[in-house]
Amino acid sequence: MSYQWRSIFSSIIQNAAFIALGAIALPVHSELAALSDNDLSEVDGAGIGFVMEDFAFSHGNDSSQGNVFRITGITDSDGNPVNINVNQMYIARAGSEYGDVIEGVNLGRLDNPYEIDLLDGNDIGLPGKGVLEIAAPRMVDSTLGYDCLDPSAAQGSGTCASRPASVDFEAGERPDIGFELEVNVAGQAQTHLNMHAHSAVFDGSYLRLWGEDSRMAAEYRLNFYTPALEISTCAVASSACTSKIKMSDFKLELALGNTFQPLYIGVDNTTGGFSFQIDQMTTNYLANIDPVSGASDGSAQGDIAYAFYEDYYSNQDYRSDIYVGDIEIGGTSLGSAKIEGMLIQHLDVRFRDLTP
């Protein structure tokens, strides 16, 4: 090796050291570490808010326009395919005339939006857990909110944050939601099923997800309020359709799962069928409660167990309500209907394939 080449080689080696030194200065030494549930439970950061401004969605099956919207893969009991054409599906401003007038509606408010957030489980009865929450606008104090059902409600009339459409605020925050289905089975007459909800509100709904015993646990609240929910079987949903069930002032407050009894949503690893489960509730200190009187035996464990059951049975947040102001079938009023305080204590729903 000549002197010149040796010098160049030496130069490369020494400069490689410089490069290595430069590389050492890079922040690549920081170590990535997985976050445990405990770490996550310490996180109490800001969430992300979502508001839809002037939003509208509409699509429907219409062969003359080349539009296709159908639901497939369903068979009747004889194995014949059931083709369901979705003639219309819409989310639009209240006053849509069954989806004929598609104008934009706001969903969520800037100061009370739809939100994705990571909650500290210690604050909601899930110690040491990080909880993902997807929530609709929260309920507010009745001095600030609006009646959840009245499509012309004024401020101070209720606990819903979403405002109805008005002269000053045409878009409103309560959408019309609906669909028209056309059911076709070979050899049978075509049938229809339509649903239309006017000025709908979902305030107070949320889905919370967390990990428990190697599976995903959930707490689900679905609040759905509408001054008019119509289910009809006419070829086209309209105000002229008489073949319908009309429910005025419809209120659904569904509670599935809670911190004591989470809802488990899964799939069977043998059949592939969906499963929805809420386990029976229990506490570690059941033996410290008198089985007849229900009183604590006076021990600390008994007092804990008593407080646990007291909360479980008295907390309205764990209970589901359905209220209908008036049910009208084919123009005949049947009056109001109410299911209140329904506590789902055990649920085990499994899907199975009926195909032979």
Add this chain to the structure above:
Amino acid sequence: MIILSRTLLFVFTTACFPVMAEMKSIDDGDLSEVTGQSGVYLSGDISINENGGPLSDNYFGACTDATKSCGARIALQTEQDGGWFVIDNLRGGIAFEGLTMKIRDIDSGFGGDGALFNREVLEIGLPGTIRFDDFQFTLAGSATERPSDPGFQQLDLYGVEMSGEATLKGNLLVFPTD
């Protein structure tokens, strides 16, 4: 000459590693001074498995073969060793013109909420109409992740097919909350 080249190489080396410059955190005050460009305008034409995917076996194949599934498959598990939620046979096209993204300062409107809000948000403007071209998928539950896995058993719930133009308009506003 060698010394000169080494010096040049050193300069070159340090120039290549901008990490030698001091990093300084930007506080909220500084960030509030930053103004972005006017935004982004997007048009798109997305096609998924129009003719079939890359796999060819007992389950997957070309779309011309009616006995095979030619769409994509997405499987999601919510329980260790449990079954799988599946979006199966996902294929077709979605086209849109005029999806926009920009930073917007809101200080009015929204039925009086805008003036109280008085902040900036990320605005994603929906295109107005969106065109589906034989877009379809099937919702299903499956015992295994892949159809080729032993013990595969799938329960199809229902399928959805969409073609033609749909209305999808409005602005999605995204912002941090307290």
